[in-house]
Amino acid sequence: MAGTAVSRRLIWRVATLVGARMETPTARTLVLQVPDWPGHLPGQHVDVRLTAPDGYSTQRSYSIASAWPGDGTIELTIQRLPDGEVSTYLTDIYRIGDPIELRGPVGGWFVWRTAQNSPVLLLGGGSGVAPLMAMIRARGAVRGRQPFRLIYSVRTPQDALFADELARRVRDDPGLDLRYVYTRKTPEAWPEPPRRIGVATVNTYGWPPEFEPDCFVCGPTSFVETAADILVALGHNSQKIKTERFGGTS
Amino acid sequence: MGIISPGFGGRRRSSRPDLPPGQYLTYDFPVLSAGPTPRIPLDRWRFTITNETGTRQTWTWEEFQKLPAEDVTVDIHCVTKWSKLGTNWRGVSLDTLFADTDTAAEYTMVHGYGGYTTNVPLEDLLDGKAWIAYRFDGAELEPEHGGPARLLVPHLYFWKSAKWVSGIEMMNSDEPGFWESAGYHNYGDPWREQRYQGD
Numbered sequence: 060m061a062g063t064a065v066s067r068r069l070i071w072r073v074a075t076l077v078g079a080r081m082e083t084p085t086a087r088t089l090v091l092q093v094p095d096w097p098g099h100l101p102g103q104h105v106d107v108r109l110t111a112p113d114g115y116s117t118q119r120s121y122s123i124a125s126a127w128p129g130d131g132t133i134e135l136t137i138q139r140l141p142d143g144e145v146s147t148y149l150t151d152i153y154r155i156g157d158p159i160e161l162r163g164p165v166g167g168w169f170v171w172r173t174a175q176n177s178p179v180l181l182l183g184g185g186s187g188v189a190p191l192m193a194m195i196r197a198r199g200a201v202r203g204r205q206p207f208r209l210i211y212s213v214r215t216p217q218d219a220l221f222a223d224e225l226a227r228r229v230r231d232d233p234g235l236d237l238r239y240v241y242t243r244k245t246p247e248a249w250p251e252p253p254r255r256i257g258v259a260t261v262n263t264y265g266w267p268p269e270f271e272p273d274c275f276v277c278g279p280t281s282f283v284e285t286a287a288d289i290l291v292a293l294g295h296n297s298q299k300i301k302t303e304r305f306g307g308t309s
Numbered sequence: 310m311g312i313i314s315p316g317f318g319g320r321r322r323s324s325r326p327d328l329p330p331g332q333y334l335t336y337d338f339p340v341l342s343a344g345p346t347p348r349i350p351l352d353r354w355r356f357t358i359t360n361e362t363g364t365r366q367t368w369t370w371e372e373f374q375k376l377p378a379e380d381v382t383v384d385i386h387c388v389t390k391w392s393k394l395g396t397n398w399r400g401v402s403l404d405t406l407f408a409d410t411d412t413a414a415e416y417t418m419v420h421g422y423g424g425y426t427t428n429v430p431l432e433d434l435l436d437g438k439a440w441i442a443y444r445f446d447g448a449e450l451e452p453e454h455g456g457p458a459r460l461l462v463p464h465l466y467f468w469k470s471a472k473w474v475s476g477i478e479m480m481n482s483d484e485p486g487f488w489e490s491a492g493y494h495n496y497g498d499p500w501r502e503q504r505y506q507g508d
Contacts, residue, residue, distance in 0.1 A: 068507030284346060
């Protein structure tokens with residue numbers, strides 16, 4: 060934990076939406092211009108605050124999907140949740156040019172630093188791939204040579220976030236591997252039926268524990284519990300396994 | 310009041326007097342932890358209080374079960390914004406556990422199996438404010454929620470309620486624990502919205 064302290068005060072900033080794109084029919088990436096953004100490490104998140112005209116206000120946390128500095132914006136990829144008070148606003152209503160309050164970056168634990176040289180194993184479930192994407196993008200931005208593997212669990216091919224960008228990065232970068240796990244429906248001619256992530260998948264497409272990879276696991280609680288248990292069962296040092304979960308409540 | 314979010318009406322409307330600022334109500338029980346869930350066999354479980362001179366008191370699971378337990382109903386507030394009201398726990402009051410502890414120190418470090426740490430002032434653990442809980446909602450506390458036993462100190466953000474608790478160590482001076490070293494607030498009072506350093 061040494062060296063991870065964040066000593067500056069986290070102030071609320073008024074960001075502006077300068078770009079947006081749908082990643083899937085239900086997930087939208089917000090490109091935000093944040094005044095005096097101090098920069099962030101891949102894996103960190105921000106708190107977002109919405110306020111209604113009568114003063115009612117509510118907050119949520121979202122992982123940052125982009126790498127800093129990039130073009131000076133930050134990107135949040137929001138999965139619309141059924142009855143999600145904040146997520147439905149951000150995916151359906153929030154418009155280019157509108158302000159939004161946010162503060163961050165938050166979190167000094169679930170982060171990858173480009174100076175780390177160990178192999179990296181990323182296990183993502185659903186929209187939990189967002190902070191892992193920030194790591195992949197940060198590595199790409201500095202032309203990092205660390206061997207990276209992503210195992211990405213999605214319900215169907217249509218639910219995969221960043222699919223085109225990941226395909227391009229894997230094609231152009233021999234140090235980056237990607238394996239999908241489909242839990243409900245597979246693409247045509249996929250070699251196995253739909254299934255949840257299992258020991259065999261992580262054993263085959265992850266790194267052996269002897270390589271002592273840094274492991275990052277992010278997704279819904281059930282995915283994270285399962286994936287982290289698999290890593291422990293395969294012999295990975297639990298101190299090398301960092302997890303981030305979302306409860307699916309917003 | 311913050312700036313208005315154009316087009317935002319707010320549907321959940323969970324503002325109510327028993328909800329701290331910035332929190333929303335949840336009815337399920339989200340999980341937050343930094344790594345894999347440790348599994349601790351009960352025959353190897355120990356709970357240890359260590360005072361500032363190094364004197365230790367240790368309970369086995371069997372001994373711990375014989376201590377007087379209390380049923381408590383409390384509200385819990387996670388720094389990730391969810392709050393859960395009226396949760397039911399059974400556990401041993403820290404007043405009971407500290408009854409024979411000889412200490413003049415004012416600070417504690419709470420330790421969990423798996424290496425987790427969090428710092429809590431001693432006065433926040435005593436006088437009916439904290440328990441070592443081992444049952445939730447009438448059932449054994451599940452590992453993903455901190456079982457076999459976790460600290461329950463509900464008046465602070467829930468990361469202070471260390472899961473898989475293994476012991477409490479008295480300290481003469483305050484030191485940050487795991488999340489407190491990673492940018493989170495040293496004390497963590499939800500009613501003062503002390504989420505991060507400087508709040």
